[in-house]
Amino acid sequence: MAVNFTELLENAELTEDVRTALQEAWESKISEAREELTAELREEFAQRYDHDKSQIVEAVDKFISEKVEAEISQIAEEKQSLANDRVKYTKAISEHAKVLDKFVTEMVAKEVKELRADRVRTSEHVSKLDDFDNERIPTIMQFAAAYNFSQMLSIQAGVKKDMVYPLSFLAAIDYKPNEKISFKGGIGTKPTIAAFGFGILFNQLQLNIAAQVHQILGWSPDFSITYQFQ
Numbered sequence: 213m214a215v216n217f218t219e220l221l222e223n224a225e226l227t228e229d230v231r232t233a234l235q236e237a238w239e240s241k242i243s244e245a246r247e248e249l250t251a252e253l254r255e256e257f258a259q260r261y262d263h264d265k266s267q268i269v270e271a272v273d274k275f276i277s278e279k280v281e282a283e284i285s286q287i288a289e290e291k292q293s294l295a296n297d298r299v300k301y302t303k304a305i306s307e308h309a310k311v312l313d314k315f316v317t318e319m320v321a322k323e324v325k326e327l328r329a330d331r332v333r334t335s336e337h338v339s340k341l342d343d344f345d346n347e348r349i350p351t352i353m354q355f356a357a358a359y360n361f362s363q364m365l366s367i368q369a370g371v372k373k374d375m376v377y378p379l380s381f382l383a384a385i386d387y388k389p390n391e392k393i394s395f396k397g398g399i400g401t402k403p404t405i406a407a408f409g410f411g412i413l414f415n416q417l418q419l420n421i422a423a424q425v426h427q428i429l430g431w432s433p434d435f436s437i438t439y440q441f442q
Contacts, residue, residue, distance in 0.1 A: 351375040356382070364388050378402045396422070403427035409434065416440045 356370025368384045384398035397408045409422025422434040 352372065352374050354370060354372040356368060358366060358368040360366040364387060366386045368382075368386075370382045372380045372382060374380075379402065381401045382398065383400075384396065386394065386396050388394040392413050394411045394413075395408075396410065399406050404427040405424065407422060407424040409420060411418060411420040413419075416439055418438040418440070420434070420436045420438070424432045424434065426432060
């Protein structure tokens with residue numbers, strides 16, 4: 213636009229002074245228009261900045277408020293849940309304590325009852341022992357014999373008589389398939405007894421494992437390790 217205006221001035225038949233005055237007036241007008249436009253743009257940008265700034269501040273404040281409210285609500289819920297769990301735990305502990313107290317009381321009462329019954333039985337036995345005129349010394353008579361069928365198989369048999377208890381019959385068998393392994397078994401009467409076991413020999417070390425069934429006492433395991441010095 214400025215170039216076109218300058219060309220018009222050059223083509224026009226004007227004096228140099230008039231051309232200069234028009235050129236200066238045109239440039240002054242252009243400068244004023246530019247300054248007015250710049251001022252308007254600055255004012256518009258300032259208004260937009262203030263408007264955008266207020267919206268940003270409002271949005272940030274709303275975001276922070278929502279987050280804080282959500283965190284406070286979650287903390288309150290967790291606190292309430294913790295309080296409920298604590299109440300439940302206290303109630304459960306109280307119930308368990310009552311059950312434990314009842315169990316301990318019942319067990320103590322049972323033990324005391326059994327103790328009193330044992331004392332009564334002991335007193336009865338002591339009273340019966342006091343009735344004997346003379347104290348009896350235990351006397352046991354036993355007879356046994358063994359027979360070797362071979363180097364691998366042998367049997368033993370015998371009888372045992374206790375002066376207080378009935379006559380007992382005992383029998384046993386010993387089988388050695390080789391020098392390292394042996395099997396043993398036996399039975400007895402009054403009371404009825406059955407036993408079985410085996411042994412393993414490792415040079416000077418011998419390992420024996422056996423089990424016995426007693427008519428009154430039940431199962432009785434047996435385990436032994438024997439080392440023979442040369």
